[in-house]
Amino acid sequence: MTPITDIDHTKSKTTHEVLRLIPYSIFAIGIGSDEAVSTALIASWVMQCSFNPPRVAVAIRKDSNSHQLMSEENRFTVNLLSKHQTDLARILVKPHDRDEEKMTHVPHTLNAAGVPVIKEALAYLDCQTVDTVDAGDHSIFIGEVLESHQIDDGDVLTCDQIGWTYAG
Numbered sequence: 001m002t003p004i005t006d007i008d009h010t011k012s013k014t015t016h017e018v019l020r021l022i023p024y025s026i027f028a029i030g031i032g033s034d035e036a037v038s039t040a041l042i043a044s045w046v047m048q049c050s051f052n053p054p055r056v057a058v059a060i061r062k063d064s065n066s067h068q069l070m071s072e073e074n075r076f077t078v079n080l081l082s083k084h085q086t087d088l089a090r091i092l093v094k095p096h097d098r099d100e101e102k103m104t105h106v107p108h109t110l111n112a113a114g115v116p117v118i119k120e121a122l123a124y125l126d127c128q129t130v131d132t133v134d135a136g137d138h139s140i141f142i143g144e145v146l147e148s149h150q151i152d153d154g155d156v157l158t159c160d161q162i163g164w165t166y167a168g
């Protein structure tokens with residue numbers, strides 16, 4: 001494609017590099033319907049996608065254990081982790097195949113629908129999946145926010161703080 005001539009492109013980067021400039025935070029997505037069928041993973045590709053009704057979009061990679069569970073269950077939680085929860089993030093980022101017991105190391109409780117809520121998260125959204133969109137190597141799960149709770153004050157954990165990148 002021809003570059004726009006009245007913009008200085010001398011600092012031009014690859015698509016991979018430009019996509020990595022988008023700032024992200026670290027969320028824990030809880031999925032399940034009871035203790036036996038419950039898990040959580042770290043996700044950054046989370047955003048609000050509707051004011052009314054309040055909805056969020058979460059992109060989940062198709063090759064993950066979480067994707068299968070998200071497709072089977074219709075409820076999930078979006079847990080906003082605090083900047084002090086880096087140890088917990090390191091546990092939840094592990095693939096299920098490498099640590100099937102990862103939830104046993106993570107202080108959590110189940111909401112009324114049996115979906116994990118991370119204790120000591122700053123806040124969480126209780127969501128019901130209303131649509132799923134095929135986005136390529138991820139699916140976007142659109143969740144309607146049924147309830148939301150703030151548990152604590154503080155700053156959310158960002159990718160910059162923990163030094164992780166998931167983009168590009």
Ligand SMILES: Cc1cc2nc3c(=O)[nH]c(=O)nc-3n(C[C@H](O)[C@H](O)[C@H](O)COP(=O)(O)O)c2cc1C
Pocket residue numbers: 026039040041042043044045046059060061064065066067092093094095096097138159164165166
């Ligand atoms: C900073 C960061 C952000 C991530 N964001 C996402 C995301 O938005 N969606 C996703 O599916 N995986 C994301 N991942 C990868 C998952 O956390 C990882 O594949 C995890 O092991 C999946 O867990 P599971 O095997 O229990 O499904 C991210 C990883 C990191 C390090």
